[in-house]
Amino acid sequence: MSEDTVSIDSARADADDHGHVAVAVTTLDAELIEGPSLATPDVAEYALWLGDDALVLAQQLGAWISRAPELEEDVALGNVALDLIGHARSLLHYAGTATNRTEDDLAYWRTEPDFRSLHIVEQPNGDFAHTIARQFVVSHYVFELYSRLRASADQTLAAIAAKAVKEVDYHRDHATQWMLRLAQGTDESRRRMITALSDLWPYVDEIFRDEPLIDRLEGIAVRPSSLRPAFDAAIAPVFAEAEVELPNGFVASGGGRIGKHSEHLAFLLAEMQVLTRAHPGASW
Amino acid sequence: MVTVAAHEAISRPRPIDAASLAAWTIAAQVVDPEIPILTIADLGVLRSVRVTSDAVAVTLTPTYSGCPAMDAMRDDVLAVLASAGYENVSVRLVLSPAWTTDWMSEIGKNKLREYGIAAPTGHATVRGSGPAGPIRLKMAVKCPRCSSLNTRELAHFGSTSCKSLYECRDCLEPFDYFKVL
Structure with a gap:
């Protein structure tokens, strides 16, 4: 790794007259567990599922910085996004070991049909209540998922989950407190919270759908459908305390795990990837 | 259940052999760039230092998954060991066991x-x-x-x-x- 330092320094000297700098792509350069860990193609696909969820959600939350209702929320959502970036880096790094690609290759050089994220994370930020509703659902789901993935037969996935679950616990708490506050606040905040939950609920079903990949990863992946009872049990008391009824309406088509996305994802990726694609290999 | 001895090994990863301990002492001077009164040893981020005949292998663990200070700490460990004359230094980030403030x-x-x-x-x-x-x-x-x-x-x-x-x-x-x- 000392060579990395040297290459960055020498690359800096190579900046041309236009200020273009050629630098080796930065990577996490981490081994996540002791010993060798290369993902099989199926495990890599599963790591992409979880890593893309974290990456897309982090990108969404980053857009709140300087726009949240109060300064503390700028900081809170920024911190949550940073944790999610960390999870995405670990998961994409691991996914990339199967095909000899870096986390940056995967984040910046895939288009939306190659993304495996759920539709719920690509739903627009909306107003603050919409973002809180999305955080509430996703952090409760991910908490239940990572709690179980700690026992995965795949040691790298288990290590990432054991690290991430402690952080997601704080995300879950944050979203829960806001949901209660908005639902029990003014008439206006309550109306917005209820609207946000009902707008979002069609996308909850997809989270818990099993794909054929899951059958091939017995003991390694967590079966999504197996998480539904724990998720329902975890959110029920919050809805009760908020005095909000569980939304009950239509179910969206889904398809994120096989690369079918809504148009929202394309706009999000365009913004996330534009700099890398305009200046390949650039760094600072 | 983690035994007391195993818990001690996790929470106090200071090496026993003299060569590794000497390198550990140097690496342990690196501070957190965001809280510069804390060393990486105080934080429990420095997990192991192993000196062999031709290389030094250092293991760090991140506090938070997305902590941007990790890259700086890794670079500082490389720099401080290089300036102390060590060659062939490598630093690895390891996630497991997950860092805790208990360390x-x-x-x-x-x-x-x-x-x-x-x-x-x-x-x-x-x-x-x-x-x-x-x-x-x-x-x-x-x-x-x-x-x-x-x-x-x-x-x-x-x-x-x-x-x-x-x-x-x-x-x-x-x-x-x-x-x-």
Whole structure:
């Protein structure tokens, strides 16, 4: 790794007259567990599922910085996004070991049909209540998922989950407190919270759908459908305390795990990837 | 169940052999760029240093998954060992076992208080065998300025990933709290 330092320094000297700098792509350069860990193609696909969820959600939350209702929320959502970036880096790094690609290759050089994220994370930020509703659902789901993935037969996935679950616990708490506050606040905040939950609920079903990949990863992946009872049990008391009824309406088509996305994802990726694609290999 | 001996090994990873210990002592001088009174040894981020005949292998573990200070700490470890004459130094980031504030040394906690940041109180998690996940224990946070326990959380997420924002209701000062993880 000392060579990395040297290459960055020498690359800096190579900046041309236009200020273009050629630098080796930065990577996490981490081994996540002791010993060798290369993902099989199926495990890599599963790591992409979880890593893309974290990456897309982090990108969404980053857009709140300087726009949240109060300064503390700028900081809170920024911190949550940073944790999610960390999870995405670990998961994409691991996914990339199967095909000899870096986390940056995967984040910046895939288009939306190659993304495996759920539709719920690509739903627009909306107003603050919409973002809180999305955080509430996703952090409760991910908490239940990572709690179980700690026992995965795949040691790298288990290590990432054991690290991430402690952080997601704080995300879950944050979203829960806001949901209660908005639902029990003014008439206006309550109306917005209820609207946000009902707008979002069609996308909850997809989270818990099993794909054929899951059958091939017995003991390694967590079966999504197996998480539904724990998720329902975890959110029920919050809805009760908020005095909000569980939304009950239509179910969206889904398809994120096989690369079918809504148009929202394309706009999000365009913004996330534009700099890398305009200046390949650039760094600072 | 983790045995006491195994727990000691995890929480105090200082090497035994003289060559490794010498390199450890040097690497242990690297500080957290965001809280520069804390060394990576105080934090519990420095997990192992192994010196062999032709190489030095250092293992660090991140505090938070997305902590941007990790890259700086890694580079600083490489630099400090290189300037001490070590060649062929490698630094690896390892996620498992996951870092916890329980690994912060007592010296580190005292330094934090003197710096004006409340140190983590209590233990991070009660590790169950089931899938229930970690259970956080909430304890009163002591004001680093006047030592009052009459404090409250203003914002759970603070100036860095590892801190919350608190205020003291006696001396009325706001302060950072290094939250339990």
